Amino acid sequence: ETGVTQSPTHLIKTRGQQVTLRCSSQSGHNTVSWYQQALGQGPQFIFQYYREEENGRGNFPPRFSGLQFPNYSSELNVNALELDDSALYLCASSPAGVSYNEQFFGPGTRLTVL
Amino acid sequence: DQQVKQNSPSLSVQEGRISILNCDYTNSMFDYFLWYKKYPAEGPTFLISISSIKDKNEDGRFTVFLNKSAKHLSLHIVPSQPGDSAVYFCAAREYGNKLVFGAGTILRVKS
Secondary structure, three states: OOOOEEEOOEEEEOOOOOEEEEEEOOOOOOEEEEEEEOOOOOOEEEEEEEOOEEEEEOOOOOOEEEEEOOOOOEEEEEOOOOHHHOEEEEEEEEOOOOOOOOOEEOOOEEEEEO | OOOEEOOOOEEEEEOOOOEEEEEEEOOOOOOEEEEEEEOOOOOOEEEEEEEOOOOEEEEOOEEEEEEOOOOEEEEEEOOOOHHHOEEEEEEEEOHHHOEEEOOOEEEEEEO
16 A cells, blocks of 8 residues: 655745645545645644545635645645745645544655745 | 644653653644654654543553643653654644644653
8 A cells, every 4th residue: 555655855946936746645545635844843734635626724825726636646836935935845645535533644845945 | 823732842751661742722622632753754644543522542552641621632652662752743633624733742762
């Protein structure tokens, strides 16, 4: 059984640019959540996708957007990058969209904005 | 406004002794609490959880206690092992399956 994978591992961008991060869910999981983890903090919920529809969003501006594909893989897009967007971006999948006990996390993508 | 707080940034424990990690929360609507462990360069891995209707859940060396009146939960690891050295995150489930995380506690188990 393949776990959650994310690409790329590391990324360096400059302020104002756009970035796309990718996530492949664990087999059989149809729900994907994205989190931002700044240095020294816990992960913060960005949004969740269930069966290709956004299913909840945290306190992040609209320049953070996402997609989920029919195979349940997902993308996180960030436009007009700011320095504060530098963080570890984590993707997590789970087997159901309504009720579950835990989410399974990928290793993350480290984004640095210069 | 932090809804989930882990007030101890780090904890150092001798191998074989008990590790106690604490977590406080403010939102009474949280219905599920989880602990995750994170090693460097890896994503968080699920450790143990507890429903808000229970006060204790045990899984091997790991036990989570929930005190709803105090809005406090703790993770006990007995006995602690060097491989337990990691960052431990407390998380609470909000509506729509959103998880709210604390800032984490670094646990170091000395051999």
